[in-house]
Amino acid sequence: MSGLLTLRGMSRESLEALLDSAQDLVSGSLPEGGIHGGATVTTVFFEPSTRTRLSFEKAAHHLGAHVMSFGVGPSSTAKGESFKDTILTLAAMGTDVFVIRHWLADAAELAATWSERPVVNAGVGRREHPTQTLIDALTMRQRFGRLDGLRMAIVGDVSNSRVARGHLAALPTLGVEMTLVGPTPFLLDSDTWGVRTVTDLDAELGDIDVVYLLRIQRERGSSADIPSNQGYARRYGMNQERLSMLKPTSVVMHPGPINRGLEIDDVSADGDRSMILEQVANGVPVRMAVLSRALEGPR
Amino acid sequence: MIVIRNARVLRSSGVEQSTVVIEGDTVLAVGDEPPANGARVVDAGGAWLGPGLVDLHVHFREPGQTWKEDMESGGRAAAAGGFTAALAMPNTEPPIDGGERAKAAMERSQAIGMLDLRVAGCLTRGRAGTEMADFDAMYEAGVRVFSDDGDAVPEAGLLRRIMAYLIDLPGAVVAEHPEDRSLAGNGHLHQGSVAARHGIESLPALAEDVIVARDLEIARVTGVSLHVQHVSTSNAVELIRRARERGVPVTAEVTPHHLALDESALEGLDPNLKMYPPLRGADDRAALVEALRGGLIDAVATDHAPHTVAEKAVPFEEAPRGVIGLETAAAVASAALGHDQALFYDRLSAAPSRIAGLDRQGIAVEPGSPANLMLFDPGARWIPKSFASKSENSAFTGVELTGKVMATIYEGRISYEGGLG
Numbered sequence: 001m002s003g004l005l006t007l008r009g010m011s012r013e014s015l016e017a018l019l020d021s022a023q024d025l026v027s028g029s030l031p032e033g034g035i036h037g038g039a040t041v042t043t044v045f046f047e048p049s050t051r052t053r054l055s056f057e058k059a060a061h062h063l064g065a066h067v068m069s070f071g072v073g074p075s076s077t078a079k080g081e082s083f084k085d086t087i088l089t090l091a092a093m094g095t096d097v098f099v100i101r102h103w104l105a106d107a108a109e110l111a112a113t114w115s116e117r118p119v120v121n122a123g124v125g126r127r128e129h130p131t132q133t134l135i136d137a138l139t140m141r142q143r144f145g146r147l148d149g150l151r152m153a154i155v156g157d158v159s160n161s162r163v164a165r166g167h168l169a170a171l172p173t174l175g176v177e178m179t180l181v182g183p184t185p186f187l188l189d190s191d192t193w194g195v196r197t198v199t200d201l202d203a204e205l206g207d208i209d210v211v212y213l214l215r216i217q218r219e220r221g222s223s224a225d226i227p228s229n230q231g232y233a234r235r236y237g238m239n240q241e242r243l244s245m246l247k248p249t250s251v252v253m254h255p256g257p258i259n260r261g262l263e264i265d266d267v268s269a270d271g272d273r274s275m276i277l278e279q280v281a282n283g284v285p286v287r288m289a290v291l292s293r294a295l296e297g298p299r
Numbered sequence: 300m301i302v303i304r305n306a307r308v309l310r311s312s313g314v315e316q317s318t319v320v321i322e323g324d325t326v327l328a329v330g331d332e333p334p335a336n337g338a339r340v341v342d343a344g345g346a347w348l349g350p351g352l353v354d355l356h357v358h359f360r361e362p363g364q365t366w367k368e369d370m371e372s373g374g375r376a377a378a379a380g381g382f383t384a385a386l387a388m389p390n391t392e393p394p395i396d397g398g399e400r401a402k403a404a405m406e407r408s409q410a411i412g413m414l415d416l417r418v419a420g421c422l423t424r425g426r427a428g429t430e431m432a433d434f435d436a437m438y439e440a441g442v443r444v445f446s447d448d449g450d451a452v453p454e455a456g457l458l459r460r461i462m463a464y465l466i467d468l469p470g471a472v473v474a475e476h477p478e479d480r481s482l483a484g485n486g487h488l489h490q491g492s493v494a495a496r497h498g499i500e501s502l503p504a505l506a507e508d509v510i511v512a513r514d515l516e517i518a519r520v521t522g523v524s525l526h527v528q529h530v531s532t533s534n535a536v537e538l539i540r541r542a543r544e545r546g547v548p549v550t551a552e553v554t555p556h557h558l559a560l561d562e563s564a565l566e567g568l569d570p571n572l573k574m575y576p577p578l579r580g581a582d583d584r585a586a587l588v589e590a591l592r593g594g595l596i597d598a599v600a601t602d603h604a605p606h607t608v609a610e611k612a613v614p615f616e617e618a619p620r621g622v623i624g625l626e627t628a629a630a631v632a633s634a635a636l637g638h639d640q641a642l643f644y645d646r647l648s649a650a651p652s653r654i655a656g657l658d659r660q661g662i663a664v665e666p667g668s669p670a671n672l673m674l675f676d677p678g679a680r681w682i683p684k685s686f687a688s689k690s691e692n693s694a695f696t697g698v699e700l701t702g703k704v705m706a707t708i709y710e711g712r713i714s715y716e717g718g719l720g
Contacts (some may be wrong), residue, residue, distance in 0.1 A: 078519065082613070083613075084612070084613070104615070105497045105615065105616065106497075106568045106616075109613055125497070125498050125499060125616075126498030126499070165498050189495060192492040192495050195494070
């Protein structure tokens with residue numbers, strides 16, 4: 001019975017095992033642990049999310065589990081109930097596994113401590129979004145047949161991105177060579193993270209296998225760090241001209257939702273180098289694999 | 300009469316193994332004196348005896364938030380920490396921004412009688428940062444230090460007008476909480492590697508440094524004494540050093556937790572290690588220790604900021620800022636000062652007493668000195684577990700410390716003796 005709080009510190013073998021079980025599900029086999037009839041998966045989303053939440057809930061249904069769904073809208077948090085009380089209440093209602101999305105960095109760990117239930121991190125703060133990282137790793141592995149030695153450039157507001165931090169926590173372990181690209185205020189300290197950072201996207205394009213675009217996150221203050229979105233799009237937006245600078249085998253990825261015309265144009269989003277829909281399709285099997293692992297063992 | 304034998308006594312000429320006799324509120328004699336009948340005799344076992352400690356920075360939460368702390372529990376915590384005087388910050392509810400409130404707070408503590416508690420008065424009316432507080436009434440009530448602690452005065456123009464006015468009130472000190480709001484933003488911990496890894500909004504050193512630089516210039520131009528509260532960055536230390544070389548009237552304090560800990564302690568995001576200023580980098584910490592030893596930073600001040608267990612038992616980003624410090628300060632500061640008795644009593648008693656303008660504190664032990672004293676065993680090891688404070692948000696719970704307060708004497712009466720074996 002183990003949740004998924006973080007990928008940081010996980011061994012290459014454990015990460016690959018998770019990817020392998022997700023790949024088995026893609027290929028149509030049932031999860032290793034079988035069906036978990038009668039189990040209850042509770043999704044607790046303190047931030048708006050459509051795709052992540054739906055994909056977790058669909059994954060739970062495929063596993064035969066019941067789904068309880070708690071969101072900030074109709075909840076009693078508006079009445080002042082604390083996060084802790086919300087978790088304890090939902091645990092007492094019979095939650096077997098929590099799936100948690102929160103703006104607080106330590107929300108998933110705290111929920112696990114308070115509830116003594118397995119918790120799956122569905123994106124916390126700016127810290128990590130581990131299932132997105134697994135989805136992207138699986139998508140790349142399907143496309144290239146390997147992860148070792150792949151060159152990936154994460155382009156955009158890395159400093160405000162939980163996805164980028166999650167990728168940095170696990171993809172290097174899987175052998176991916178990472179570079180962060182963006183205007184300096186968007187980047188992380190290269191020494192702290194042990195990662196290459198550059199400001200010139202065009203100089204990188206001929207050299208990389210995966211261009212991974214991040215959304216300009218207006219709600220997390222991205223826009224306050226740059227003078228204009230149009231200026232950003234000119235320097236870093238993916239477009240036809242930049243597509244033509246890529247190697248023939250290279251692909252474009254994006255965790256969604258995309259801002260068309262800002263970090264990505266229509267040709268890049270919808271063309272045959274785009275892996276965006278493949279990423280979305282891998283969401284359910286990856287989350288099934290993670291939930292199945294969390295539901296295994298005695299309850 | 301109290302007789303303390305076998306103590307290492309801090310006298311004006313230096314440290315001396317001796318016996319100290321206390322009668323009423325005064326030190327009667329230093330040297331071998333036969334105890335009078337009925338005297339309380341204490342064997343110090345070679346521990347340090349010196350003036351009671353003086354804390355330039357406490358929050359006693361009264362009035363307004365007495366579930367966290369009040370004058371009584373705060374007084375007990377101070378006595379347990381070896382303190383005989385403290386300066387309470389005025390960010391209470393309501394804030395202490397006028398003469399009546401200042402007088403009421405000091406009288407309330409006086410009635411309890413655990414220590415000489417003074418209050419700092421607000422720099423701005425209602426701590427709102429827009430107009431000057433009523434300095435004359437507060438000064439008349441005995442207030443000498445003014446601070447909007449919790450916030451810096453937001454505008455340079457207002458601070459300049461404040462200082463231009465205070466130059467006419469002898470002994471008045473402007474104590475600033477150096478934090479530029481626009482740079483600090485909604486930060487929760489130091490802008491360093493720990494915050495970066497967790498992706499938590501952080502506070503750059505720059506937020507402190509720009510206010511220190513600004514305030515030093517205004518102090519230089521106006522000539523009013525500036526006291527920089529809880530210095531935490533190596534760059535602020537450097538700015539203070541340069542200003543002092545130019546003759547700017549500036550003093551500074553540092554907290555025990557900034558002397559002992561750095562941001563690496565925050566890897567586990569313990570809300571009991573969340574405070575402002577945040578624990579900084581290892582280089583900052585080293586610079587603070589060096590500056591305190593060398594005297595560039597004058598005093599250790601705890602920034603004792605109580606919050607209840609329930610208030611701190613929340614996610615890190617939602618936890619209130621602040622740690623308690625009175626009961627562990629002596630041990631933590633003594634370790635940072637290399638357990639040097641003369642330095643210890645200067646930085647924790649004489650210097651803060653001078654800055655606050657106290658006349659019966661921080662005085663070496665001589666016949667005729669006020670009987671405000673504390674007995675400290677610098678070699679005793681102990682682990683803080685529970686506190687006299689109403690709150691338990693200590694950065695040192697469960698951590699082994701070296702140096703323990705044995706007893707505290709306030710105006711000739713024993714206010715704490717829990718450390719006397």
